[in-house]
Structures are given as C-alpha cells and as structure tokens.
Amino acid sequence: MKAGVIAVQGDVAEHAAAVRNAAAAHDESAAVVEVRDAGVVPDCDVLLIPGGESTTISRLIHREGIAAEIEAHVAAGKPVLATCAGLIVCSNDAKDERVEALGLVDVSVDRNAFGRQKDSFEAEIPVAGLDDPFHAVFIRAPLIDDIGGGVETLATVGGRAVAVRDGPVVATAFHPELTDDPRIHDLAFFPEREVVA
Numbered sequence: 001m002k003a004g005v006i007a008v009q010g011d012v013a014e015h016a017a018a019v020r021n022a023a024a025a026h027d028e029s030a031a032v033v034e035v036r037d038a039g040v041v042p043d044c045d046v047l048l049i050p051g052g053e054s055t056t057i058s059r060l061i062h063r064e065g066i067a068a069e070i071e072a073h074v075a076a077g078k079p080v081l082a083t084c085a086g087l088i089v090c091s092n093d094a095k096d097e098r099v100e101a102l103g104l105v106d107v108s109v110d111r112n113a114f115g116r117q118k119d120s121f122e123a124e125i126p127v128a129g130l131d132d133p134f135h136a137v138f139i140r141a142p143l144i145d146d147i148g149g150g151v152e153t154l155a156t157v158g159g160r161a162v163a164v165r166d167g168p169v170v171a172t173a174f175h176p177e178l179t180d181d182p183r184i185h186d187l188a189f190f191p192e193r194e195v196v197a
C-alpha cells in the first residue's frame with residue numbers, strides 16, 4: 001500500500017509511523033511518501049492530512065496544486081484520514097477566509113472552538129467500530145457544528161461529533177497520530193478487514 005502524507009506543514013512523521021503500524025497489523029507494509037509537490041498524490045492508495053495549522057496547510061496545498069489532486073483522490077473513492085487541521089481543510093466551511101475548504105467532508109467547523117476554552121485535553125472516548133475506548137488527544141481542536149445527512153458520526157464528546165466518516169474520508173477533531181494506538185488509521189484504511197493478531 002502506498003500512503004501519502006500531506007507534508008506541507010504539521011505532524012507528518014507521527015502519521016507516517018501510525019499508518020505503518022496500522023498496515024503491519026494486517027500483515028501489510030505501507031510505503032510512505034511525504035507529499036510536498038503536485039504529481040505524487042495520483043500514485044497513492046491512501047492519503048493522510050495531518051494536524052497542524054489549517055490556514056498554512058490550505059494555502060500551501062492550493063499553491064502547489066495538491067488540493068485538486070486530493071479532490072480527485074476522494075472522487076475516485078480512495079481513503080483519506082484527516083486529523084484536526086486536516087479536518088478543517090477537508091470541511092465544507094471553516095468560517096475563516098484564510099482556509100479554502102475542500103468540501104470533502106460535509107460538515108462546517110469552528111476552527112479553534114475547543115481551543116478557546118482550553119488549549120488541550122485528553123479523553124477516553126467510545127468510537128463506532130472499536131471494541132474499547134480510544135485515548136483521544138485534543139489540541140486547539142475544531143468544533144464540528146453542521147453535519148450533512150450523509151455523514152456518519154463515529155465519536156462524540158459532550159454530545160458534539162469529534163470523529164466522522166463521509167464516504168472514503170474519516171476525519172477527527174483529535175490526533176490519533178499522537179498515540180501508539182493505530183485503530184483510527186485502521187478504521188480509515190482497512191474498514192472491512194480482520195486485524196491479524
């Protein structure tokens with residue numbers, strides 16, 4: 001499996017490690033490429049859009065011609081995992097003119113809504129499809145506010161969605177790449193496969 005991590009800004013190395021771990025759990029190997037230029041995404045089977053700073057990621061993926069390739073990847077039904085800033089970039093509307101949202105996940109977000117109250121928190125949260133709770137790390141996390149009818153909510157905190165699936169895209173307000181637990185990467189990339197011990 002060839003996995004592309006959008007690497008214009010954000011926590012790229014952590015996603016690379018997590019997707020390798022997720023693939024290893026299926027006795028597969030993931031060849032990870034860091035995407036900084038156009039022309040790489042079309043060869044990727046799966047994509048990861050990391051946490052970081054959504055205004056910067058948005059500006060650079062449009063400037064480098066990567067944004068349109070991400071859109072084509074999703075239009076072809078290929079999986080994407082987008083976390084935190086990645087979720088903001090993939091949303092319909094980030095309510096911030098500096099973020100040219102890709103509209104790949106039918107939600108609107110409030111960029112730093114959780115962050116304004118508290119910069120960072122961690123919580124054990126149940127996630128649809130996982131047997132045990134997931135240790136979720138929230139850092140200046142976005143709040144998902146409007147959710148389209150075709151979007152599946154995978155996890156909530158305080159009644160608010162924090163993980164969603166829209167077709168081939170799984171998006172989280174938290175950072176599954178910052179723990180050693182590959183189960184969210186697994187959900188995104190191996191949705192119908194049995195984990196090999």
Ligand SMILES: NC(=O)CC[C@H](N)C(=O)O
Nearest residue numbers: 051052053054084085139
């Ligand atoms: N940890 C994060 O990715 C924070 C994202 C941040 N709220 C932003 O707008 O980019």
